Amino acid sequence: MPDSQAPQIVTTQPHDDDKFHEECGVFGIWKATDAAALTALGLHALQHRGQEAAGIVTLDDAGIFHAHKGQGLVGDIFSDAKVMASLRGTAAMGHNRYATTGETALRNVQPLYADFAFGGFAVAHNGNLTNATQLHRNLVQRGCLFQSTTDSEVFVHLIAISLYSTVVDRLIDALRQVQGAYSLVALHNGALLGARDPLGVRPLVLGRLGGEGGGQPAWVLTSETCALDIVGADFVRDIDPGEIIVIDDQGVHSIKPFGKIQDRFCIFEYIYFARPDSVVEGTPVYATRKRIGLELARESGVDADVVVPVPDSGVPAAMGYATESGIHFELGIIRNHYVGRTFIEPTDQIRHLGVKLKHSANRAIIAGKRVILVDDSIVRGTTSRKIVEMVRAAGAREVHMRISSPPTTHSCYYGIDTPERSKLMAACHDISEMARIIGVDSLAFISLDGLYRALGKPGRDPARPSYCDACFTGDYAIPLTDTHDSSDRQLSLLQAG
Numbered sequence: 001m002p003d004s005q006a007p008q009i010v011t012t013q014p015h016d017d018d019k020f021h022e023e024c025g026v027f028g029i030w031k032a033t034d035a036a037a038l039t040a041l042g043l044h045a046l047q048h049r050g051q052e053a054a055g056i057v058t059l060d061d062a063g064i065f066h067a068h069k070g071q072g073l074v075g076d077i078f079s080d081a082k083v084m085a086s087l088r089g090t091a092a093m094g095h096n097r098y099a100t101t102g103e104t105a106l107r108n109v110q111p112l113y114a115d116f117a118f119g120g121f122a123v124a125h126n127g128n129l130t131n132a133t134q135l136h137r138n139l140v141q142r143g144c145l146f147q148s149t150t151d152s153e154v155f156v157h158l159i160a161i162s163l164y165s166t167v168v169d170r171l172i173d174a175l176r177q178v179q180g181a182y183s184l185v186a187l188h189n190g191a192l193l194g195a196r197d198p199l200g201v202r203p204l205v206l207g208r209l210g211g212e213g214g215g216q217p218a219w220v221l222t223s224e225t226c227a228l229d230i231v232g233a234d235f236v237r238d239i240d241p242g243e244i245i246v247i248d249d250q251g252v253h254s255i256k257p258f259g260k261i262q263d264r265f266c267i268f269e270y271i272y273f274a275r276p277d278s279v280v281e282g283t284p285v286y287a288t289r290k291r292i293g294l295e296l297a298r299e300s301g302v303d304a305d306v307v308v309p310v311p312d313s314g315v316p317a318a319m320g321y322a323t324e325s326g327i328h329f330e331l332g333i334i335r336n337h338y339v340g341r342t343f344i345e346p347t348d349q350i351r352h353l354g355v356k357l358k359h360s361a362n363r364a365i366i367a368g369k370r371v372i373l374v375d376d377s378i379v380r381g382t383t384s385r386k387i388v389e390m391v392r393a394a395g396a397r398e399v400h401m402r403i404s405s406p407p408t409t410h411s412c413y414y415g416i417d418t419p420e421r422s423k424l425m426a427a428c429h430d431i432s433e434m435a436r437i438i439g440v441d442s443l444a445f446i447s448l449d450g451l452y453r454a455l456g457k458p459g460r461d462p463a464r465p466s467y468c469d470a471c472f473t474g475d476y477a478i479p480l481t482d483t484h485d486s487s488d489r490q491l492s493l494l495q496a497g
């Protein structure tokens, strides 16, 4: 068989669906029977934040740590009863990982564990340190031996070499030296720890499980409220930007070593990353996405017959758009939920069908109609172009595309997997060129002010923006130390968590 005819295994995830990707989810619990099982459930609810690998570390009542990690989905890694039985203890923490490069070795799967003079210590984080390469170089010069290429290990070494005596003081010492966007969960013999970066870019919430009638509750730290819901925990509050949480047998303690700094939560969590049933920073994500669709319709209405979401993430915004415009909402594109991680394509001829593995046009809804397609973002534009081709092939008379985010003109350095800037369609083309390349009759994005209005703000205050919106504005609130250090670019080995 000639090479071009050889069956090829094509990865359908994660890089080829033309989206920004969250890179990790974290979950920690203190203290509950079945702590490992509850952590596996929590990680399962956070699967959308990382599908490459997952790990759980538990701590038993004798002070012994147990760990299991694997590559793949949570349900596969933690389905074995023997594995779950081995994860003994009433305290646990876990992590879902989304790898940003081909480096998916098991040694990079979090939580990372280390034995210190003060005992065992496990740590995992969601986010990205923007000075990790610089810190890594300094730590190596001081004799630290790195076992992985994840920047979580930077935390481990900074804590190891700190001259402070308590674990919490060592953690504060480490956090003072790192720059970046992170939510961190750690476990040691005396406590479950949590920390959020000083600008609160990445999410972290506190929940409470049980404890009614005077019993001891279990406490949960996790990335999103959907992970509280699955284990039956009540949402208590968001961890504040720059706050460190210490949970021990006496309860929950808060430390704020960095003083008051303005909140710059990632605005893209509302648009796409968070699960629609989560409540983020006090705001339900589903309702917010509908409001964004409403604003979008106000800003860029067009005469048409039907509003069609690009599923699944475009659905709530399309509902809002339809409500405001009075145009029918219809499922004109059907998503195949059973596309696996890889797909064997037998011939060159069908290798180009790509997008049809995941989406197909509902001809009965689309044929002869003027269609408004609503999607949450355009990154490279490749998927948008294929979807428009598919909708036209199904007989659409006109295709108008409406996007529930502003144009993504800049890369994210704060823990979201994005292509380099030159690959972002909106960084290289104006909107009319994008419309021509994608093949639509018209294209419009929600404005930045419209997005802020949908979030209950009067608009974006350029002097004091309420959110991180750097991928739309280039206004990077956290220094990009490694990126600006050209010598480090060559050495950029470290990966987001």
Ligand code: SF4
Pocket: 020, 181, 201, 266, 267, 268, 269, 411, 412, 413, 414, 415, 416, 468, 469, 470, 471, 472
């Ligand atoms: Fe979120 Fe964009 Fe900021 Fe990255 S740059 S944290 S994706 S808003």
